[in-house]
Amino acid sequence: MLNVKNLSFNYGKTRIFKGFNLDIAEKEVTLITGINGVGKSTLLRLMAGVLQPAAGEIRFHEKMGDDPRQHIGFISDTPSLYESMTVGSAIDFHKSVYKIAKFDDSLLKRTKVDHLRKVKELSLGQRVILHLNLILSANPKLLLIDEVIHSIDVYLRGIFLKELIKLLSEKEVTVVFVNLNFRDIENIVDRVILLKNGEIAVDEEIEALKSKVKKITSAARPEGLPVLFEVDFSQHTEFFVYPFKEEYSRQIEGELVDLDLTAIVNAFIGGEYV
Amino acid sequence: MLKKEFMDTFKTLVQCLLLLIILPMAMLLDWHVFHSRWEVSGIWQPVFTAVVIIFAAYAGVSIFQSEKKDRAFEYLLSLPVSIWKIAASKIFPRLVLLLMLIIAGRVFSVFNNIVVDGWSIVILFFIAVFVSLAVESVINGMIGVLLLNIILYYTSLVISYITMEYGLFGSTSPLFLFSHVLPVVLLLIPLAAAFVITMKKFDLKPLKWQAKPYLVIVLPTVLILVSFILVFLKKYLVWIREIG
Numbered sequence: 001m002l003n004v005k006n007l008s009f010n011y012g013k014t015r016i017f018k019g020f021n022l023d024i025a026e027k028e029v030t031l032i033t034g035i036n037g038v039g040k041s042t043l044l045r046l047m048a049g050v051l052q053p054a055a056g057e058i059r060f061h062e063k064m065g066d067d068p069r070q071h072i073g074f075i076s077d078t079p080s081l082y083e084s085m086t087v088g089s090a091i092d093f094h095k096s097v098y099k100i101a102k103f104d105d106s107l108l109k110r111t112k113v114d115h116l117r118k119v120k121e122l123s124l125g126q127r128v129i130l131h132l133n134l135i136l137s138a139n140p141k142l143l144l145i146d147e148v149i150h151s152i153d154v155y156l157r158g159i160f161l162k163e164l165i166k167l168l169s170e171k172e173v174t175v176v177f178v179n180l181n182f183r184d185i186e187n188i189v190d191r192v193i194l195l196k197n198g199e200i201a202v203d204e205e206i207e208a209l210k211s212k213v214k215k216i217t218s219a220a221r222p223e224g225l226p227v228l229f230e231v232d233f234s235q236h237t238e239f240f241v242y243p244f245k246e247e248y249s250r251q252i253e254g255e256l257v258d259l260d261l262t263a264i265v266n267a268f269i270g271g272e273y274v
Numbered sequence: 275m276l277k278k279e280f281m282d283t284f285k286t287l288v289q290c291l292l293l294l295i296i297l298p299m300a301m302l303l304d305w306h307v308f309h310s311r312w313e314v315s316g317i318w319q320p321v322f323t324a325v326v327i328i329f330a331a332y333a334g335v336s337i338f339q340s341e342k343k344d345r346a347f348e349y350l351l352s353l354p355v356s357i358w359k360i361a362a363s364k365i366f367p368r369l370v371l372l373l374m375l376i377i378a379g380r381v382f383s384v385f386n387n388i389v390v391d392g393w394s395i396v397i398l399f400f401i402a403v404f405v406s407l408a409v410e411s412v413i414n415g416m417i418g419v420l421l422l423n424i425i426l427y428y429t430s431l432v433i434s435y436i437t438m439e440y441g442l443f444g445s446t447s448p449l450f451l452f453s454h455v456l457p458v459v460l461l462l463i464p465l466a467a468a469f470v471i472t473m474k475k476f477d478l479k480p481l482k483w484q485a486k487p488y489l490v491i492v493l494p495t496v497l498i499l500v501s502f503i504l505v506f507l508k509k510y511l512v513w514i515r516e517i518g
Contacts, residue, residue, distance in 0.1 A: 012483055045478060050351040052477040070354035080348035082278075082340065093278055097353050120344075 001026045001064075001142060001174040002047065007056035009042060016042050017198045019056070026061065029168065029175045029188050033265050034195035040178040041077055043195070044144045047176065048074035064141060070098070073135030077147040077178075079127040083120035087130060090119055098138040107133040107163060111156060125152035132160060136167065143167075143175045149184055157184060164188070182261040189261065194268050202242075202268060206261065213264045214244040218254025225252070229270045240267035275355065280367040282340055283333060287371050290329040296321050322382075326375050330395045333368040334402020335415030337361075348478055357473050365403055372399055397458055398423055404465035407472045408488040410481055422461065425496060428503045429457035435510045457499070464495040 004022040008015075016039040024030055032040050045051040047058055049069050060068040081090055087108070095103055108115075111129045119127060128148050135143070143164075149157055161184055167173050168188060177185060192209050194202035204212065216222055216239045221230075225248055231238045240259075241248065249256060259267070300317050304310055341347045350360065376392040402419045409415035433453040468487040476484060 011479065045348075048352050050348050050478045052475050067354045067356075069352060072352070074352045076348050078345075080346055080352075081344070082346045082349070083344040084340070085278075085344075089278075093275070096277070097275060097355060 001028070001061050003059045004043075004047075005057050005059065007046065007058065008054045009039075009046060009051065010054055011042075015198065017053075020198060020200075022193070022200065024174060024176060026174055027172050028190050029177070030191045030193060031177045031179060031182070031185065031189045031261075032193045032195060033179065033182075033269070034201075035269050038195045039198055040195060041146050044074070044146050044176065044178050045076070047142075048072055048144050050074070060142075068142070070138075071141040072144060073138065073140030073142070074144040075128065075131050075135065075146060075148050077151075079124070079131045079148065081119050081127065081131060081134075084118060086116055086118055087113055087122070088115035090130070091115070091134065094134045094137070100137050103137050105133060107136075107159070110159060125156040128152050129156055129159065132163060136163065139171070141173060143173055145175065146178045149179060161185070182265060186261040192261070192265070194265070209264060210258065210261075212243040213259055213267060214241050214248075215239070215257040215259055215263070215267075216241060216252050216254050217257065218252070220253065222248075222252050222254070229267045231270075240270075242267070275360070275363045276367065278340075279363050283367040283371050286333055286336065286368075287329060287375075290325050290332065293325050293328065294321060319383075322379060326372075326379055326395055327398065329375060330372055330399040331402045331416050331419045332412065333372060334399045335406050335409065335419060336412050337364040337368065337403060337406050339412060351476075351478060357476055361473060368403075369396075369399065372396070397426075397462070400462060401426075401465060404462070404469040407469060407476075407481065408485045408492070422465075422496070425499050425503070426457050426461055428507075429460070429499050430454050432503055432506045432510050433457060435513055436506065439509075439513060460499065461495065464491045468492050 002024050004020060007017050007020040007022075009017045020043075022043075032043060034040055042051065046053055049072070064071050082093065085093065091103055091105065094100070105115075107129060111126060113122060113126050113130055119130070122130065128151075149160060152160065164175070165188060168175070175188075177189070179185060182189075186206075189206050191205055192202065193200055202209070213228070216225075217236055218239065219236050221227065221237070222239055222241070225239070225241050226243065227239045228242045229240045236254075297317055300321075338347075341350055372395070376395055380392060398419065401422050402415065405415055405418050405422065409418055430453060433456055437453050468485075468491045471487040471491075472484055
């Protein structure tokens with residue numbers, strides 16, 4: 001669906017990416033994660049076209065047309081809309097730009113968003129739902145969602161995820177998430193990418209990643225195993241091992257635990273702060 | 275998008291036209307305090323001229339004001355609309371309403387002096403548009419536009435003086451227009467070039483990081499024009515005193 005080639009980007013004198021490469025396949029649901037400031041949101045913005053790379057390029061599949069933004073739905077970590085517009089005006093504006101004939105506002109009705117209210121009067125969650133409704137109305141082929149899910153309340157988060165799952169099941173959509181909270185999206189993610197120092201440190205299919213990252217609970221450090229991160233407790237220590245191989249099972253003394261995506265990413269990120 | 279920009283521009287125009295309230299207030303002040311028997315036309319012309327000038331400068335400098343105020347740059351740049359179409363949809367409504375004001379000014383014979391006329395106001399508008407990307411706030415922008423217009427005005431005067439003093443061509447010669455057009459060209463071309471170069475790569479990065487073309491192209495031009503004025507300023511002032 002998209003191909004990032006030799007991408008370089010700086011914020012002033014701070015280098016974020018240099019010679020960065022990434023391919024994302026069609027209909028793939030990719031999660032991009034990493035510590036704060038590593039460039040996750042920047043990468044998404046570069047894909048969305050709101051930032052211009054200093055060098056390199058981002059190529060899209062030919063079905064994305066001459067202007068890929070026509071088929072991209074992008075929600076930033078801080079929803080950006082014309083705040084002084086009313087909800088109704090914002091919808092009309094969006095419809096006119098994307099040439100949408102009919103706008104389905106059932107999502108807004110469910111969240112009790114009044115069309116006469118100004119966007120700036122809405123809560124953060126309501127703005128996110130409004131923005132989601134707007135981008136879904138344009139039938140995007142590529143969805144870019146940046147860390148917005150966990151900043152809204154549980155009810156609206158449920159609605160957001162329901163719409164997303166519905167979209168994934170009904171249409172051929174490629175999704176790229178940037179997220180730090182994974183419980184809500186673990187079941188829909190295909191691939192996990194961990195960024196570190198402007199490069200890809202980990203790039204695995206989710207099931208492969210789960211089989212390669214294990215937690216060993218033991219009093220003593222396991223000998224000869226690639227320990228990513230460890231957490232000390234009074235009675236024992238938890239060792240997070242990556243990449244875990246089956247032959248390691250024979251040599252460990254302690255409890256071997258499978259991890260969910262949250263724990264896996266926490267281990268990678270925790271290892272960077274040590 | 276055009277509809278939104280027309281609405282925004284119309285609101286700006288209404289705000290500027292509210293300044294016309296000075297007119298009845300000035301008349302009331304005269305009746306009750308000064309008793310100078312001011313005539314309406316005597317106050318109306320300068321006030322209306324000032325309103326048109328303020329609208330031209332404000333409308334030009336504030337073309338991206340709604341995006342700055344509403345924090346909507348990210349949304350705007352994510353839309354499938356080219357940056358040139360965005361610029362055109364912002365400039366067109368402002369220019370249309372400005373031209374309507376200028377036509378109204380001509381119909382009511384408001385622009386009675388050679389300094390301020392329709393052309394100079396349109397030039398002021400475009401200077402304001404081209405400056406808009408280089409400034410963070412509207413106030414700074416309008417100060418910048420005012421200073422650039424003063425530089426433009428004095429450059430034009432100095433070139434007129436040089437052409438007449440050195441007998442290059444007389445004040446009735448069609449080439450005398452050269453003394454008014456040349457400074458406009460000298461200032462507008464670098465400003466337009468900086469604007470186009472900045473717009474070509476315009477994105478979400480802070481404006482100050484994107485405004486390098488203004489430092490590289492416009493600043494040297496302005497320094498050259500100011501130096502030119504300063505070199506001939508003394509002779510020009512002496513000349514004015516002699517012919518005065």
